[in-house]
Amino acid sequence: MKKTDYDDHAAITDNPLMLAAVVAVAAIMVIAFTADTQSVGVDEGDRAIGLSGFAYDGNGWNDFDLKDYFDESWEEGDVSGEWVVIEFMDTDCPYCVASADDIAEDMQDFSGNTPSWNGPVVNFVIVASELTINGHDSSRGEIQAFRDKTEGYECAGSDCSSRPGPPHYAPYIDDIDREILNKWKVQGTPTYILIQPDGIINWISSENPGEDLTDAIIANTPRSS
Numbered sequence: 001m002k003k004t005d006y007d008d009h010a011a012i013t014d015n016p017l018m019l020a021a022v023v024a025v026a027a028i029m030v031i032a033f034t035a036d037t038q039s040v041g042v043d044e045g046d047r048a049i050g051l052s053g054f055a056y057d058g059n060g061w062n063d064f065d066l067k068d069y070f071d072e073s074w075e076e077g078d079v080s081g082e083w084v085v086i087e088f089m090d091t092d093c094p095y096c097v098a099s100a101d102d103i104a105e106d107m108q109d110f111s112g113n114t115p116s117w118n119g120p121v122v123n124f125v126i127v128a129s130e131l132t133i134n135g136h137d138s139s140r141g142e143i144q145a146f147r148d149k150t151e152g153y154e155c156a157g158s159d160c161s162s163r164p165g166p167p168h169y170a171p172y173i174d175d176i177d178r179e180i181l182n183k184w185k186v187q188g189t190p191t192y193i194l195i196q197p198d199g200i201i202n203w204i205s206s207e208n209p210g211e212d213l214t215d216a217i218i219a220n221t222p223r224s225s
Contacts, residue, residue, distance in 0.1 A: 051086070070199040120197070144172075147172045
């Protein structure tokens with residue numbers, strides 16, 4: 001090493017501000033090389049983008065944040081991790097009304113309380129939007145009536161209490177302004193999204209025509225031995 005090189009090295013180590021800057025740059029480089037490179041988005045294989053708002057759980061409207069369900073340390077094959085299904089729906093969507101019983105069955109079958117199911121717990125989150133279609137005029141009261149199956153509101157032309165299936169226990173998110181629907185680039189309802197315990201999107205119904213949600217859960221989640 002030339003004398004000038006020694007002099008430059010000494011200048012750096014003797015200058016606390018310069019040394020701190022060098023250490024900071026080195027730390028940033030380490031983080032850049034070791035950070036999770038998983039893309040964040042709304043497609044299969046992406047780490048799910050944020051989803052938050054006010055949710056009705058049967059007792060009132062409370063803050064909701066999807067990330068509270070996730071455990072980024074989860075490893076593939078670990079049956080103890082809890083999965084999440086997001087359903088995007090509209091209380092005036094005839095297809096959503098017709099599928100309400102199927103969703104109720106899935107909520108029960110994959111809740112972890114069914115002896116015949118040896119897979120993970122699957123949590124359900126319902127995002128209730130209002131599509132820009134004539135007659136699709138929703139409200140928080142209508143969302144509550146759809147979830148709880150109570151009288152006094154019209155869902156797709158009939159009283160919400162007459163929809164198929166029992167009341168639902170899942171939280172219903174108020175997305176009447178379609179902010180979440182648009183952010184997640186959902187094109188129609190119902191749309192179902194299956195998310196792994198680590199927050200990675202595993203399956204989307206719109207990307208798998210012909211495969212229903214029940215089959216997707218059975219096919220993509222692990223089993224206990």
